[in-house]
Amino acid sequence: MRTSLLLxxxxxxxxxxxxxxxxxxxxxxxxxxxxxGQGYDWLNHLSNQIGGRLSGSVQAExxxxxxxxxxxxxxxxxxxxxxxxxPKWVRGTPEFAFIETKxxxxxxxxxxxxxxxxxxPDGGIKANIVEVKGIEDLEKLGREQIEGKIxxxxxxxxxxxxxxxxxxxxxxxxxxxxxxxxxxxxxxxxIVRSMTLRLDDYPHTGSMSYGxxxxxxxxxxxxxxxxxxxxxxxxxxxxxxxxFYFKQNCKQFDDVQSYNVIGEIRGTTHPNEIMVxxxxxxxxxxxxxSHDDGAGCVQSMEVLRLLKETGYKPKRTLRxxxxxxxxxxxxxxxxxxxxxxxxxxKHVFALESxxxxxxxxxxSFNCSDENLKHIQQWKGLFEPYLIHMFVKxxxxxxxxxxxxxxxxxxxxxxxxxxxxxxHHAENDTFEHVNQRELQLGAATMASLVYLIDKYGTIxxxxxxx
Amino acid sequence: MRTSLLLxxxxxxxxxxxxxxxxxxxxxxxxxxxxxGQGYDWLNHLSNQIGGRLSGSVQAExxxxxxxxxxxxxxxxxxxxxxxxxPKWVRGTPEFAFIETKxxxxxxxxxxxxxxxxxxPDGGIKANIVEVKGIEDLEKLGREQIEGKIxxxxxxxxxxxxxxxxxxxxxxxxxxxxxxxxxxxxxxxxIVRSMTLRLDDYPHTGSMSYGxxxxxxxxxxxxxxxxxxxxxxxxxxxxxxxxFYFKQNCKQFDDVQSYNVIGEIRGTTHPNEIMVxxxxxxxxxxxxxSHDDGAGCVQSMEVLRLLKETGYKPKRTLRxxxxxxxxxxxxxxxxxxxxxxxxxxKHVFALESxxxxxxxxxxSFNCSDENLKHIQQWKGLFEPYLIHMFVKxxxxxxxxxxxxxxxxxxxxxxxxxxxxxxHHAENDTFEHVNQRELQLGAATMASLVYLIDKYGTIxxxxxxx
Numbered sequence: 001m002r003t004s005l006l007l008x009x010x011x012x013x014x015x016x017x018x019x020x021x022x023x024x025x026x027x028x029x030x031x032x033x034x035x036x037g038q039g040y041d042w043l044n045h046l047s048n049q050i051g052g053r054l055s056g057s058v059q060a061e062x063x064x065x066x067x068x069x070x071x072x073x074x075x076x077x078x079x080x081x082x083x084x085x086x087p088k089w090v091r092g093t094p095e096f097a098f099i100e101t102k103x104x105x106x107x108x109x110x111x112x113x114x115x116x117x118x119x120x121p122d123g124g125i126k127a128n129i130v131e132v133k134g135i136e137d138l139e140k141l142g143r144e145q146i147e148g149k150i151x152x153x154x155x156x157x158x159x160x161x162x163x164x165x166x167x168x169x170x171x172x173x174x175x176x177x178x179x180x181x182x183x184x185x186x187x188x189x190x191i192v193r194s195m196t197l198r199l200d201d202y203p204h205t206g207s208m209s210y211g212x213x214x215x216x217x218x219x220x221x222x223x224x225x226x227x228x229x230x231x232x233x234x235x236x237x238x239x240x241x242x243x244f245y246f247k248q249n250c251k252q253f254d255d256v257q258s259y260n261v262i263g264e265i266r267g268t269t270h271p272n273e274i275m276v277x278x279x280x281x282x283x284x285x286x287x288x289x290s291h292d293d294g295a296g297c298v299q300s301m302e303v304l305r306l307l308k309e310t311g312y313k314p315k316r317t318l319r320x321x322x323x324x325x326x327x328x329x330x331x332x333x334x335x336x337x338x339x340x341x342x343x344x345x346k347h348v349f350a351l352e353s354x355x356x357x358x359x360x361x362x363x364s365f366n367c368s369d370e371n372l373k374h375i376q377q378w379k380g381l382f383e384p385y386l387i388h389m390f391v392k393x394x395x396x397x398x399x400x401x402x403x404x405x406x407x408x409x410x411x412x413x414x415x416x417x418x419x420x421x422x423h424h425a426e427n428d429t430f431e432h433v434n435q436r437e438l439q440l441g442a443a444t445m446a447s448l449v450y451l452i453d454k455y456g457t458i459x460x461x462x463x464x465x
Numbered sequence: 466m467r468t469s470l471l472l473x474x475x476x477x478x479x480x481x482x483x484x485x486x487x488x489x490x491x492x493x494x495x496x497x498x499x500x501x502g503q504g505y506d507w508l509n510h511l512s513n514q515i516g517g518r519l520s521g522s523v524q525a526e527x528x529x530x531x532x533x534x535x536x537x538x539x540x541x542x543x544x545x546x547x548x549x550x551x552p553k554w555v556r557g558t559p560e561f562a563f564i565e566t567k568x569x570x571x572x573x574x575x576x577x578x579x580x581x582x583x584x585x586p587d588g589g590i591k592a593n594i595v596e597v598k599g600i601e602d603l604e605k606l607g608r609e610q611i612e613g614k615i616x617x618x619x620x621x622x623x624x625x626x627x628x629x630x631x632x633x634x635x636x637x638x639x640x641x642x643x644x645x646x647x648x649x650x651x652x653x654x655x656i657v658r659s660m661t662l663r664l665d666d667y668p669h670t671g672s673m674s675y676g677x678x679x680x681x682x683x684x685x686x687x688x689x690x691x692x693x694x695x696x697x698x699x700x701x702x703x704x705x706x707x708x709f710y711f712k713q714n715c716k717q718f719d720d721v722q723s724y725n726v727i728g729e730i731r732g733t734t735h736p737n738e739i740m741v742x743x744x745x746x747x748x749x750x751x752x753x754x755s756h757d758d759g760a761g762c763v764q765s766m767e768v769l770r771l772l773k774e775t776g777y778k779p780k781r782t783l784r785x786x787x788x789x790x791x792x793x794x795x796x797x798x799x800x801x802x803x804x805x806x807x808x809x810x811k812h813v814f815a816l817e818s819x820x821x822x823x824x825x826x827x828x829s830f831n832c833s834d835e836n837l838k839h840i841q842q843w844k845g846l847f848e849p850y851l852i853h854m855f856v857k858x859x860x861x862x863x864x865x866x867x868x869x870x871x872x873x874x875x876x877x878x879x880x881x882x883x884x885x886x887x888h889h890a891e892n893d894t895f896e897h898v899n900q901r902e903l904q905l906g907a908a909t910m911a912s913l914v915y916l917i918d919k920y921g922t923i924x925x926x927x928x929x930x
Contacts, residue, residue: 030625030627031625035625159499160495160499160500162495162851198900359824359880384627385627386854389851417901417905418902434886435663436629440882
């Protein structure tokens with residue numbers, strides 16, 4: 001017994017001594033994040049002192065000022081604001097809707113205007129409903145069955161997909177293009193089932209587009225909660241002649257001035273090679289935008305802080321970019337890429353966190369096979385932290401405009417199960433973010449950035465997909 | 466373009482045809498769990514209609530009746546109650562505590578009695594405080610510095626460990642044995658920092674033991690919330706002479722009759738080889754026991770339902786066991802193993818879910834190296850479901866008494882980050898369980914049970930550790 005104990009101790013000390021520099025650096029990063037993380041405090045301020053940060057709002061501007069001041073306090077080499085004009089859409093007074101089964105017999109249901117929608121007429125819209133499972137149903141129904149009615153898009157998110165982002169992708173066309181398409185058949189308005197896998201009473205907003213539909217022909221679009229959608233669908237089955245009423249006062253104003261917030265640590269040996277880590281500072285207006293994407297912003301800020309505090313001096317220039325207007329315009333992401341192009345800046349890597357502040361599981365990469373293989377060599381280093389996903393896939397909306405450069409794009413992949421419970425809804429709030437989960441995400445991002453900086457990427461390999 | 470699309474479609478259909486029987490069975494299990502799962506509804510009843518189910522309470526008996534009735538409705542081959550006598554400890558009226566910095570100048574702090582503790586005298590206890598970081602400090606302080614005082618155990622859970630269960634293991638001796646040990650030095654009572662990594666206002670209860678300390682010499686023990694512990698510690702640093710007051714009215718009654726709830730599907734070809742899947746039906750009394758361990762119970766019930774509904778007929782006998790009294794006695798687990806021994810029942814496999822209803826990450830096994838290697842062959846089958854942990858480790862308290870049999874013991878390993886936010890506290894409640902996470906856990910368990918049943922385990926290999 002005693003011998004085996006001694007042996008065990010000997011082995012343990014050998015393991016400690018055999019620890020590589022990389023293992024040590026990752027351990028320092030994770031330890032610091034879990035003991036003295038700043039991200040949760042920053043998020044608390046963004047969420048509880050500022051709140052929802054819709055582009056063009058006072059809150060969005062307060063968030064620019066706050067995050068710039070925080071980056072200033074970190075002692076980076078440079079912190080600046082990058083001007084960008086953003087759309088300003090305002091929700092107005094709370095929306096209101098009901099199902100009318102007979103004249104005078106009504107049931108209220110929770111709705112919210114989709115971002116970018118026009119208002120209803122002052123008195124609201126009351127019309128018959130036609131339920132569809134998607135845009136493709138419109139053609140089958142034709143103008144005679146749609147004209148003057150409210151089109152109700154009710155295809156639910158597919159529950160059997162393990163990644164809830166895949167389920168979302170399979171549904172979101174109803175929200176984004178549903179009004180533009182239904183308008184072509186003479187619909188009076190559209191109601192879209194909220195993009196969540198839960199049955200609850202929260203309507204989930206999100207961006208929509210009228211495409212090239214003339215302003216005069218635009219019809220109002222709203223999201224209905226999933227419970228509301230179930231009730232509406234069941235009521236329609238009993239009586240297809242019921243009416244639906246809704247009223248919303250949203251309005252599009254002229255574009256206003258806003259900013260991307262940027263901070264950087266200048267590279268020691270390859271200062272002209274830029275690595276970006278970021279999230280988006282704007283959010284929807286219903287909740288406080290804690291998961292989408294306050295979490296990604298504070299994690300990205302934390303990446304620079306963690307590397308700095310652990311004493312690591314990046315060879316390449318490391319930038320945190322807090323992008324403005326991801327939700328309803330992507331102006332910040334486009335502006336950043338445009339300026340980079342104009343200045344001939346060479347980007348080798350960009351990482352976005354915009355999938356919620358949940359337990360990190362790994363990354364998906366938009367890069368060449370060669371670079372994926374190169375990165376997958378580091379998988380073992382992440383095993384102690386239960387990070388296991390290193391796959392091809394989506395990176396992030398804000399960094400995608402950089403794609404014409406010779407770089408690796410990456411997205412943090414947190415556990416996705418709860419994301420759409422909160423996404424774009426009133427309950428995307430601070431208390432639903434767990435401090436450790438948030439900080440583990442930041443540490444995981446910082447670890448990848450460290451490895452990319454140290455070992456570089458494989459240049460001149462084409463991004464596929 | 467068209468050609469490559471056709472090629473893609475061809476490849477996709479080939480993949481579908483090449484799907485193995487096992488892949489198909491796992492897909493059926495996960496699909497059913499995510500579309501028509503029952504677990505969440507069962508948990509809703511256990512949590513919101515019954516509530517906290519402390520051994521010996523009316524709620525525990527209601528839970529026995531309810532789960533038996535639900536198992537009866539599943540059309541299993543046999544459902545029965547296994548009698549077991551359990552301890553009955555009752556909290557009594559709410560506990561009360563304050564820090565007294567000067568006579569008359571007090572600050573209330575949240576506490577709760579530890580399970581199994583004696584009451585304070587009717588008027589409570591007021592005494593000076595001595596803060597320690599663990600039981601080992603008592604010896605150093607000695608009787609002269611402890612006698613007549615309240616010992617305040619304040620070693621926090623270690624935040625740098627990625628598994629929060631490891632952090633818990635490193636602290637829980639303070640709660641379990643703190644009172645017995647401090648009593649030996651003449652302490653008047655003990656206050657223990659709550660076992661959670663969060664700073665908040667919830668005191669977390671849990672079992673404690675007086676060991677062989679005579680009834681007359683037992684001192685009362687309570688948990689203090691982490692915010693309370695921080696305040697107490699800071700106040701002590703300013704003035705070591707402050708006093709602490711607490712009062713609790715808990716009481717131990719005589720043992721009462723209770724039951725393990727058991728259901729089984731009889732094996733078609735090896736009915737004498739038994740596989741167990743289970744959780745514990747009792748819980749603490751402060752919350753409603755949704756994560757600990759309502760989740761594990763409904764997931765275990767769901768395993769049998771999922772296999773039955775997908776048309777799988779196990780070769781071996783598959784039992785769900787809802788164990789009584791895991792929290793403060795383990796009488797149910799011990800009784801089950803005792804009866805199995807007396808009846809000469811041969812158990813080949815036992816799986817427990819008692820780590821919360823969070824996103825499943827895999828399993829830890831208490832089994833031989835040969836069996837671990839055997840099971841690890843199936844890792845690829847779990848990859849589409851993001852299940853990646855197949856490691857040696859802890860299985861579960863209730864199934865451990867079966868260890869003298871030639872079997873594989875396993876524990877479901879869900880994501881652990883949020884578990885101790887809720888563990889044994891008032892906020893272990895239904896709304897903190899996500900339906901998909903819960904059902905993914907059940908499907909993961911059912912998939913392992915299916916594979917174990919189909920391919921068997923390797924017999925006559927000794928369990929190590």
